[in-house]
Amino acid sequence: MKIIAGLGNPGLKYENTRHNAGFMAVDALAEKLxxxxxxxKFSSKFAKGRISGEDVVLLKPQTYMNDSGIALRQCLDFYKAAPSxxxxxxxxxxxxVGRIRIRQKGSAGxxxxxxxxxxxxxTEEFDRIRIGVGKDVQIPMISWVLGKFPLEQKQSLDQALDMAAEAGEDIIRKGTMHAMNRYNAKKV
Structure with a gap:
């Protein structure tokens, strides 16, 4: 059993904000599949399917961003899955915006x-796909991440979300190292 979780905040207020890039990417993967x-279930919205014969749960925690681990822990415990x-x-x-980066472990940054x-x-040892949302040093961080993407970034964002969805699928199909080699250098 593999679990692919997109992070974000629930509710219309947060829809299409930078902080919800994880939700948007896992939505793109769900559509593709x-x-x-x-x-x-698991304090989350979830979908269950298969990728290359592997059972997969797609998860969108509804606990708000700062408590995402609670939902993930519930899911792992239910399926007796490991952080790996x-x-x-x-x-x-x-x-x-337009870049993604895959890592196998690391700090919260x-x-x-x-x-x-x-x-x-x-543990810090779980796969992650980071989706670039950029930053503006003149705007407070909380306002930035809870802000929406400007129209001129839509094409780059959509391409990055599709690439993140493909990378998630690639991790399941061919492994993390393969996905890292394939996607970490790509630019849209």
Whole structure:
């Protein structure tokens, strides 16, 4: 069992904000796989399917970003999965819009959703796909991540979300190293 979780905040207020890039990417993956987030469990919206014969759960925690780890822990406990079975998709202000970066482990880098996951899983060793949302040093960070993408970034964002969805699928099909080699150098 593999778990691919996109991070974000629930509700219309947060829809299409930079902080919800993870939700948007896992939505793109669900669409690609013909799945719908029609079920609720693990304090999340989730969909279940298969990738290359592997059972996969797509997860959108509804706990708000700062408590994402709670939902993920519930899902892992239910399926008796390990942190090594997890792929997290989330926003990263240190990458420009249009870029993604895959890592196998690491610190939270100041991201509260990842801090929560590390705290609840007791490890930093899980796959992650960071989706660039850029930053503006003149805008306070909280206002920036809760702001919406400008229209002129829509094409780059859509391409990056599709690339993140493909990378999540590639991790399941061919492994993290393959996906890192394929996607970490790509620019849209």
């Amino acid at each position: 013909g799945l719908e987030f029609s079920q609720e 079975d997890v792929v997290i998709l989330y926003d990263d202000v240190d990458l420009p 100041g991201h509260n959703g990842i801090k929560s996951i590390i705290h609840c899983l007791f």
